[in-house]
Amino acid sequence: xxxxxxxxxxSFRLLKPALITGLMGFTVVNIPAxxxxxxxxxxxxxxLQLISLNADDVPINNGxxxxxxxxxxxxxxxxxxxxxxxxxxxxxxxxxxxxxxxDIPEEVAEVSLKAISPxxxxxxxxxxxxxxxxxxxxxxxxxxxxxxxxxxxTKLDSHAEFLDAEAYENLRAFTEGDVGDIGIKVxxxxxxxxxxxxxxxxxSPADKKGIAVGDYLHQVAEFKLDQDKENxxxxxxxxxxxxxxxxxxxxxxxxxxxxxxLQRNNNHPQIIExxxxxxxxxxxxxxxxxxxxxxxxxxxxxxEAPVSGILLDMRDNPGGVLTSAISVxxxxxxxxxxxxxxxxxxxxxxxxxxxxxxxxxLPVVVLQxxxxxxxxxVLASSLQAQKRATxxxxxxxxxxxxxxxxxxxxxxxxxxxxxxxxxxSGRKIDGIGVEPDVILSGSERTWExxxxxxxxxxxxxxxxxxxxxxxxxxxxxxxxKNL
Numbered sequence: 001x002x003x004x005x006x007x008x009x010x011s012f013r014l015l016k017p018a019l020i021t022g023l024m025g026f027t028v029v030n031i032p033a034x035x036x037x038x039x040x041x042x043x044x045x046x047x048l049q050l051i052s053l054n055a056d057d058v059p060i061n062n063g064x065x066x067x068x069x070x071x072x073x074x075x076x077x078x079x080x081x082x083x084x085x086x087x088x089x090x091x092x093x094x095x096x097x098x099x100x101x102x103d104i105p106e107e108v109a110e111v112s113l114k115a116i117s118p119x120x121x122x123x124x125x126x127x128x129x130x131x132x133x134x135x136x137x138x139x140x141x142x143x144x145x146x147x148x149x150x151x152x153x154t155k156l157d158s159h160a161e162f163l164d165a166e167a168y169e170n171l172r173a174f175t176e177g178d179v180g181d182i183g184i185k186v187x188x189x190x191x192x193x194x195x196x197x198x199x200x201x202x203x204s205p206a207d208k209k210g211i212a213v214g215d216y217l218h219q220v221a222e223f224k225l226d227q228d229k230e231n232x233x234x235x236x237x238x239x240x241x242x243x244x245x246x247x248x249x250x251x252x253x254x255x256x257x258x259x260x261x262l263q264r265n266n267n268h269p270q271i272i273e274x275x276x277x278x279x280x281x282x283x284x285x286x287x288x289x290x291x292x293x294x295x296x297x298x299x300x301x302x303x304e305a306p307v308s309g310i311l312l313d314m315r316d317n318p319g320g321v322l323t324s325a326i327s328v329x330x331x332x333x334x335x336x337x338x339x340x341x342x343x344x345x346x347x348x349x350x351x352x353x354x355x356x357x358x359x360x361x362l363p364v365v366v367l368q369x370x371x372x373x374x375x376x377x378v379l380a381s382s383l384q385a386q387k388r389a390t391x392x393x394x395x396x397x398x399x400x401x402x403x404x405x406x407x408x409x410x411x412x413x414x415x416x417x418x419x420x421x422x423x424x425s426g427r428k429i430d431g432i433g434v435e436p437d438v439i440l441s442g443s444e445r446t447w448e449x450x451x452x453x454x455x456x457x458x459x460x461x462x463x464x465x466x467x468x469x470x471x472x473x474x475x476x477x478x479x480x481k482n483l
Contacts, residue, residue: 124148149414150261157417158221159403161245165411167263170243174320179287180242180264182206186217186234188227194218194254195225195234205262211250218257219249230444236316236371241287242267274299279308279463280455282448285328288320288375293327297358297466306463309363309455312389313448319374319399326351329382331359332389337424338382341402350424363458364389367451368436369444373397380434381423390458392438392451400430 128144146164153160163171170180183204186195194216200207218225220237240246244264251257272295273284281300285292300307319325322339329338330353342348366380366389377396383389402419422428438454440447 153414153416154261157401159401159415159417161415163243163405163413163415166265167243167245168405168407168411168413170263170265170267171241171405171413171415172243173267174242174287174289179239179270180244180267181235181239182246182248182262182264183266184211184217184238187231188229190227192254193227195229197250201266204266205264206248209260209262211248211260215250215252216254217248217250219247221246232316232444233371238264240264240318241320272296272299274303276303276305276307277452278456279306279459280311280452281307281309282311282313282452284313285317285376287317288322288324288328288379290321290324292320292324293331296328296331300466301468303466306465307362308459308461308463309365310359311365311367311448311451311455313367313451314372314376314380315367315369315393315444315447316371317368317373317376318371319376322351322375322378322402325375325379326353329353329379330355331357332364332383333357333386334360336382336386339378339424340422340426341419342421343419346419348422361460362464363455363460365451365455365458366391367447368393368396368434369447370394371397372434373399377429377434378421378423381427381429384434384437385423385425390438390454391434391436392454393436393440393447395435396433398429398431398433400428400432 128141131139131144132141146162150162153162161167174180183201184197184206185199186197188194189196195218197206197211197213197215197217200211200213217234220234223237225234238246238248242264245261246264247259247261249257249259270286270289272286272292274296275282281303283296283299285296326338329336333353334357336353337350338353339351340348341351364383366383368376368380368391372380372393373396377399380389380391380396384391400421401417402421403415404418405413405415407413420430440450442450
């Protein structure tokens with residue numbers, strides 16, 4: 001079967017809060033975004049839509065882009081962002097004594113004494129003053145307070161954090177296509193038995209924090225590095241959603257170890273790699289961004305050959321924009337619940353696929369590993385529950401919380417965990433992960449071939465070919481040339 005494509009794709013713009021997911025080490029985030037139709041000429045896939053060349057009765061508009069309700073569905077989950085500060089925290093210090101000292105500085109007079117005691121405020125100010133006077137190097141007050149806010153949030157959980165101007169901008173850039181790293185390359189040196197930093201990019205986050213060539217890299221996030229790790233493992237641990245932070249443990253030639261918190265601000269574009277092997281399209285999906293659906297379909301067009309099945313490789317995928325995962329799921333399954341989102345005070349909300357499943361006829365195998373997380377787990381679990389895809393590899397990471405990025409001003413924001421999510425059937429993901437249908441053995445380098453062998457058993461006898469259909473504007477231009 002031959003299929004042609006002509007679609008008006010959905011583009012998510014930074015207009016209002018929406019959900020974004022990921023994982024520690026590939027930190028999970030949420031950022032202001034909203035679903036809006038984008039039909040401008042700068043979109044290279046704005047004139048694409050799937051139609052069958054073998055069926056004259058297929059309508060020009062087959063509902064492929066009917067995803068505009070997704071953001072509205074997510075609004076209910078986002079309401080927790082607006083109400084979070086209005087809800088009393090049952091865990092705060094309750095002190096109903098009449099002997100409370102209310103002689104506190106005017107600048108903090110509006111802070112509830114049931115939330116913060118005067119003694120705590122006095123201690124905080126004393127610590128700041130001590131650092132100013134006694135620390136070995138001169139320190140900037142703004143940096144001290146930023147560090148204090150960052151420490152407060154990261155102590156809540158590994159996904160909460162304070163975003164300065166650079167990190168906030170990089171998160172916004174991620175939704176449009178960028179991923180980030182800390183700007184180093186490493187290799188394992190068997191003679192000394194350590195991973196050694198072999199390159200540090202000038203002015204990168206690592207360079208700014210004094211990490212140098214020759215330093216040993218011992219740990220990334222909670223993952224300790226040993227000889228069993230591969231270069232790809234390390235690269236994926238260091239790479240993630242642009243603007244998020246990661247802790248690395250380094251040392252100078254094995255001496256005293258030092259933990260450094262770095263933001264992934266060394267940005268580079270994300271690429272969805274797609275290639276054809278014996279009629280199977282192997283699609284490497286590294287993260288979920290606003291344009292992932294468009295890029296996936298465009299990559300199938302670029303193959304310029306029939307496709308008899310899809311191997312969706314989501315190994316090392318840290319997650320990303322949750323609405324993007326739902327729109328990708330909508331390519332494979334029709335009218336299906338995908339995920340439940342439950343906030344602190346709100347009822348759980350179920351998010352579902354929208355529009356026509358353009359790739360419904362193609363068999364699918366999903367390849368995942370221990371680093372596949374969050375939105376990647378949402379997609380895998382929904383395809384698995386509907387028996388729409390065979391999940392292979394190993395148990396995924398198990399990241400089941402939702403973060404919202406709440407702007408403080410034009411340049412700063414707080415990333416806060418505001419909800420948890422479960423599969424559509426109510427099964428917990430956090431701390432558990434998605435269990436594959438088929439556990440793959442041996443070196444991970446062999447997993448792709450094992451997955452291909454499994455998919456070949458399900459492959460269509462006659463493949464589906466994706467080609468570009470001229471837009472109405474292109475047709476008009478052609479007609480004018482013929483006059």
